[in-house]
Amino acid sequence: MNSQKLKVGIVGLGTVGGGLYDISKNNKEFEIVKVLNRSREKYKIHNIKSHQIASNLEELLNSVDIVVETVGGVEFATEVVKNALKFGKHVVTANKALIAKDGVELLKLAKNVEKFLLFGASVGGGMPVFRNLKYHSIGRISRVYGVLNATSNFVLSKVMEGMKIKDAVYLAQSEGYTESDPTDDLSGKDAARKLAIICAFITGSLPKVESIPTTSLNVDEEVVKFIEKMEMVLKPLVYMEPRNKGVELWVGPAAISRNSRIGLTEGTENCLIVEGENGINSISGVGAGKNPTAFAIMADIISIVRGEASEFNFNQVPLNILKSKFESVGNVKIFRSSR
Numbered sequence: 001m002n003s004q005k006l007k008v009g010i011v012g013l014g015t016v017g018g019g020l021y022d023i024s025k026n027n028k029e030f031e032i033v034k035v036l037n038r039s040r041e042k043y044k045i046h047n048i049k050s051h052q053i054a055s056n057l058e059e060l061l062n063s064v065d066i067v068v069e070t071v072g073g074v075e076f077a078t079e080v081v082k083n084a085l086k087f088g089k090h091v092v093t094a095n096k097a098l099i100a101k102d103g104v105e106l107l108k109l110a111k112n113v114e115k116f117l118l119f120g121a122s123v124g125g126g127m128p129v130f131r132n133l134k135y136h137s138i139g140r141i142s143r144v145y146g147v148l149n150a151t152s153n154f155v156l157s158k159v160m161e162g163m164k165i166k167d168a169v170y171l172a173q174s175e176g177y178t179e180s181d182p183t184d185d186l187s188g189k190d191a192a193r194k195l196a197i198i199c200a201f202i203t204g205s206l207p208k209v210e211s212i213p214t215t216s217l218n219v220d221e222e223v224v225k226f227i228e229k230m231e232m233v234l235k236p237l238v239y240m241e242p243r244n245k246g247v248e249l250w251v252g253p254a255a256i257s258r259n260s261r262i263g264l265t266e267g268t269e270n271c272l273i274v275e276g277e278n279g280i281n282s283i284s285g286v287g288a289g290k291n292p293t294a295f296a297i298m299a300d301i302i303s304i305v306r307g308e309a310s311e312f313n314f315n316q317v318p319l320n321i322l323k324s325k326f327e328s329v330g331n332v333k334i335f336r337s338s339r
């Protein structure tokens with residue numbers, strides 16, 4: 001371990017960046033020396049000292065070894081990440097929109113400048129998705145599926161209890177399960193971004209998010225009754241399966257056995273099942289929120305500090321071809337998994 005603490009800068013002091021700042025205060029492995037945020041209000045909330053406030057991105061980049069990008073969105077985030085790498089800094093981000101869009105190009109840039117670009121927090125928050133996919137080799141992968149969006153999982157659970165979608169969304173908002181704008185959660189776009197990143201991590205090919213068939217949570221009452229009669233539940237599934245000519249990917253509400261691992265995934269819990277020739281690996285954890293996401297970013301920072309980080313590349317994990325079949329009712333796929 002380095003005797004001198006590595007210097008970290010945070011760009012974007014919102015839910016995740018602010019959470020990271022708070023949990024990092026007393027750590028012994030790195031020091032947050034600069035922060036940059038659009039509104040000054042956040043500096044007050046987190047009691048940031050004046051010498052820690054960067055007046056612009058360049059000042060922050062000149063003061064640190066590792067840049068944490070937690071502004072979200074794509075435009076400014078791209079500027080932050082590209083400039084940080086060009087300035088020779090490691091980058092840690094939780095930004096799935098950015099990685100799903102430009103991950104290939106950004107990883108290439110990181111490789112060229114011999115710095116790390118780590119994004120473990122971008123898929124599944126506190127769930128160690130990539131570490132599991134990378135280190136817990138299960139041989140050739142034949143299928144990856146699961147729940148990666150807590151908002152839509154909460155909404156569908158309420159719909160199964162007889163609530164109308166509109167009321168379930170309102171309840172999710174009032175209980176703090178959604179972002180102020182839940183559009184990307186409910187349309188499936190948020191989950192599709194995560195699936196695109198997982199697909200790239202496994203196959204080496206990053207699909208365009210818009211090309212992934214995605215169904216929103218629009219399910220009618222008759223379908224819900226039918227699913228209940230079959231002792232199944234509705235879950236907002238992400239699904240990836242290698243086919244003879246490529247990879248099948250989709251996102252949308254699916255009926256799955258009530259007692260399966262996915263069927264039992266509730267609330268803010270996320271769960272991903274990885275099936276392969278050597279068995280089944282189930283990865284679960286709290287998928288989003290301030291602390292789980294901040295801890296996932298911290299894990300990436302510490303891996304750099306301790307010299308344990310390895311190039312985070314879009315790998316080639318061997319694939320195994322299955323022949324799954326789905327029945328459909330309305331816009332819901334029926335997925336008969338015995339687990």
Ligand SMILES: NC(=O)c1ccc[n+]([C@@H]2O[C@H](COP(=O)([O-])OP(=O)(O)OC[C@H]3O[C@@H](n4cnc5c(N)ncnc54)[C@H](OP(=O)(O)O)[C@@H]3O)[C@@H](O)[C@H]2O)c1
Pocket residue numbers: 011012013014015016017036037038039040042070071072073076094095096097121122125287288289290293
């Ligand atoms: N929240 C979660 O549970 C979660 C989970 C996994 C991944 N993520 C990802 O983490 C990232 C951050 O999410 P979040 O929920 O923390 O967002 P957030 O609460 O909206 O925070 C974003 C922060 O960035 C600041 N910001 C925005 N544009 C800026 C600019 N041009 N210059 C400087 N600061 C700017 C905002 O400043 P203001 O003070 O002006 O608003 C705000 O404080 C996103 O990529 C998101 O997808 C979030």
